[in-house]
Amino acid sequence: MRTGPKASGPRTASQIAHHVLARAEENARLDRYEQDVKSAFDAIVPTLKRISALQHETDFESRAQDIARRELGFELPEDILADAWVERLDMRRLHAWCTFATYRRFCDDFFSRDPLAAEEGDRHFNGGFEGFLQTCGFHTLDISPCADGRLAHLIRYVLRLPHRAVRRKSYAGALFDIDDSVQKWVETEMLRFRSGRPNTADAPTRYLKLVAYHFSSSDPEHEGCAAHGSDTTKAAAAGLERLLGFQQAIENSFCCGASIDLLLIGVDTDRDAIRVHVPDAEGGMAVDRYLDVMELYETTARLDASRARHDIQDAVRQTSPGVAEGMARLIERLIENNLSQIDSVRGRHGERYADIGHAEHFIGAGVGFEEIQLRNLMYFAYLDTVEEATQDLDVGIRIFTGLNVRRGLPAPVVVRFDYHGQVPGARDRAVARCRRVSEAIKSRYADLFERGLLHLMQVVRDCNADAPIEVLACTASADAKAGGHR
C-alpha cells in the first residue's frame, strides 16, 4: 500500500479548504453511511482473531458470543463454536458466515431505511433527475462500469446520481455485453411506445449508454484496471470501441434512423476524480481528448459559485467545441456532482484513499445488488450464466486469492437474482438460476470450494416490492455442515 507525501496524517474536515460547489451536508450524510457499513465489515477479521485466541479456554463459547455480540452485533452459530474443542475452530466457515450475516443485516437496513435516498432538492426540482435527463435529450441512462469494487460507488457517490434512476451493469474491464444491451434498448423503446414510460416515443430523446473505465493516478502501472493489464489507454480505447459496437448494432439492426448516444468517462480510483471524454457535434469521442475534473477542481475551488459554474461550462465546450447543448448540460451536472465527491475524499483521506488497491469483502454474482453503492465492498460480476461470464468471475477469484485465500480466508460469494414479483413463476425461475449458477461456480472453482476457501450464499429478491432479500441457502450455515459443503 502506498501512503504518499503527507504532512501529518489525514487532515480533518475543519483544516481543509473546501471547494465552493461542494455540498457539505450531502457529503457528511454519505460519509457517515459509508463509515457505518465499512466498519461493520472491517470488524470481522480482528474480532475473529480475538475469538480464535480464546478457543482453548474453558468458557470459550460464552466468551466468544459476548465478543461477537459486542463487536459484530450478532451471535455466532453455536455448532461451529461447539466443535472447536474437537477440531480447531473452523475459521474459514466462521469468516464466511460473519461476512454473509453482515451483508444480510446491511441489506435489511438498506431496504427498510433507504439511507441513500436522493436529496430532497434533487427529488423535487424539475421532475427529479429523470426530468432533468429528459431536458438534456435522454430518456434512459445505462451505465456500465468495470466490475472492480473500487467502482461500486460510481452511481451514488462518484457521480452523485439517484441510484434508482440509472441502470447499472458491471463487467470486467467495463466490456459490457452488446447483445444484452440491445435487448435493454429494445425493451426501453417498446415501453415508450406501449406505455409512454418514461416518456412517449415521439419525444425526441435518446438512450444514453455510458462506459466508465478506471485508472490509478498514483500507481498507474499496478493499481489500474486488472482486465486491461493496468493500461489506462487500453482501458479507454476498449470502452470506446465497445460503445461504438453497441451503437452500430442498433443502427444496423433497426431501421428508421434508430440510434443511441454514447459517453465515455474515466475514474481515478485513488481520488474518485473523473475525466470526461466530451463528445463533439457528431457525438464523436477520442481516447486522448478529455476534460480532467481534478484539474478543474483545483482551478475553480476558490472562485465564487457562479464563476466556478461558468468555468465548468467553458471547459466542457473547450474540450469539444460543438458538443450538443443537452449533452453539455448533463456533463456539467456530472462534473459539479463529482466535485463534491473529490472534496469528500480529500477531506477524509487527504491526497488519496488509503486503500488505493483492492479491498473488497465479497464477490457478488448475478442480477440485482441495488444496495451496493459503496466503494471497495463487493466485486460485482453481472451475469446470467457462469459459462458466459468466466472472464469476469476469474478476475474476481484472482482478486480474492490475493486478498483472502493467501491468508487462509475464503472468498465469500453472494449469488443473487432479483425478480419481478408480479410475474407468475418469476421467483421460481430466480431460485432455479441461483441454484444453477451456484453449481457452476462450485464446479469451476472446485479446488477452492473443496478446501473451504470458497463459500456461497444464494439470495433472491423481489425488486418490485420494497422487500428484503431472501436467503435460500448458504454453505457456511449449520444445516449445510452435516453433508459437507453444499
Next chain:
Amino acid sequence: MRTGPKASGPRTASQIAHHVLARAEENARLDRYEQDVKSAFDAIVPTLKRISALQHETDFESRAQDIARRELGFELPEDILADAWVERLDMRRLHAWCTFATYRRFCDDFFSRDPLAAEEGDRHFNGGFEGFLQTCGFHTLDISPCADGRLAHLIRYVLRLPHRAVRRKSYAGALFDIDDSVQKWVETEMLRFRSGRPNTADAPTRYLKLVAYHFSSSDPEHEGCAAHGSDTTKAAAAGLERLLGFQQAIENSFCCGASIDLLLIGVDTDRDAIRVHVPDAEGGMAVDRYLDVMELYETTARLDASRARHDIQDAVRQTSPGVAEGMARLIERLIENNLSQIDSVRGRHGERYADIGHAEHFIGAGVGFEEIQLRNLMYFAYLDTVEEATQDLDVGIRIFTGLNVRRGLPAPVVVRFDYHGQVPGARDRAVARCRRVSEAIKSRYADLFERGLLHLMQVVRDCNADAPIEVLACTASADAKAGGHR
C-alpha cells in the same frame, strides 16, 4: 422396432385410397426431397462397413475412395485411410467425418436451391401465409416443439407451413424458456411500433405462441416424449402450463392490456397426425378437450372437397363452441394441411412409420438450423449456453448413447450460431459463442469425448444473406488430429 399388423408390406401409392383434400403434387415433391436427404445419411453406415472390411487389402486406399465416391458422393480424408495399416481404421472419426460432410452438402443444397420453398399458390394468394395469419388476427406465429428429431419436420411437413414465416425454438419436452419468449415478444412489438413490421402496432392482431407436444399411438408407453417419461397427459399438461406461464408473464409485465394468444397441439409421431386443443371463447384450453385429426381423416376422406371442409369447420366448433373466428380459421388450415401429411405417411409407410423410435443422425445445438425441416434427421437443442440447456443436451446424449455409442459409433454434434451479417461484430460474437459452447459440451461429456465417441463441428451462418454455412472447426478433420481431439 414394432411392425404392426400389415397385409403384405407397405402399400404403393397407386393401391391406396387418398384423402380428397390431400395435395398429391406437393406430397410427391416433399417426399422426393426427404428421400434424397435421408438416403444420403442412411448410406454412411453400410458404406463404412464395406470399407472397413477392406482395410487390410493392399490397394485399400484407392478401393475405399472408389466406394466412397460412388456411394456417398465424396472422397474420404486421406490421412485417416493412410493410417489404417498402422492402427485399425479410426471408424469413429470416419463416421463423424462422413456425417458432417453429408450435413454440409445438404446445407449447401438447401441454401442454394431452396428445395422447400412454399408452393406457388401459397406464396401469392392473399399475401402468402403471413397475410392469411393476419386475417386470422395474428402477426406472429412462434412455435415450440419438443427437441425430439421426430418433430423436426413439424413446420414444413406436419403442418405444411412456409418455414420462413414461422419462428421455431425447440426444447426438450417443448418446455420453452419463458424469459426468452418474453424477449421475442418485446422485440416483435417494438418492430411493429417502430417499423410497421410485419404490420403496424395499431392493427388488432396478437402474438400467437404454439406448443407441440408428442406421443406415439402404437407404443405410447415407450415411444412418447422422453422428457416426460412417455406420459402423454403429462406432456400435454406441461405444455399447457408453460403456455399459461408465458401469457401471464406478458400480462403482468406490461400494461395497457398486453396479452398473447395460445395454442396447444399434440403430434402422433407414428403417423404425423395432430390433435388440436381448440381454445374456447376466452382462449381457454383443456388437456382432455381436443380434436383428433386422424379421426377426421377417416370420416372425411371420401367426401367431396367442400363437404369435407364443411365437416372440418363443424368439428372445430363442436370441440370448443365459441372459439374465436380467426383462431378457428387458422386451425382449419392447419388441419387441412395435416391431412396431406397423414395421407403421405399412409401412402409411403402404411399404418405407421417403420422408424417410430429415434433414428436421428446427429445433434444440433445452438441457434439456427433453418434447413432442418426433416423428420428424424437431427435432435435439436436450441440454446445459448450449455449451462442453461443441460436437460436438453442430456436427453440428446442419452438418445445417441442408445442409437450410436452402444454400437461403438460417435454422437456427432453440430454447434451452430446464426448471426445477422449487417450488425458489426455479429459474426465475431457468433464465432465466440460457437467456441464457448463447444468447450462446455466437451467438458460436460468429457468421458465420451476422450474416447472419440463425441465429435463436434462448429458452424456459423449469416442468416440475412442467402449464404451457405461456414465451418469453423471440426474434431473429425485432419488438422484436428495432430494435437488430439480439439
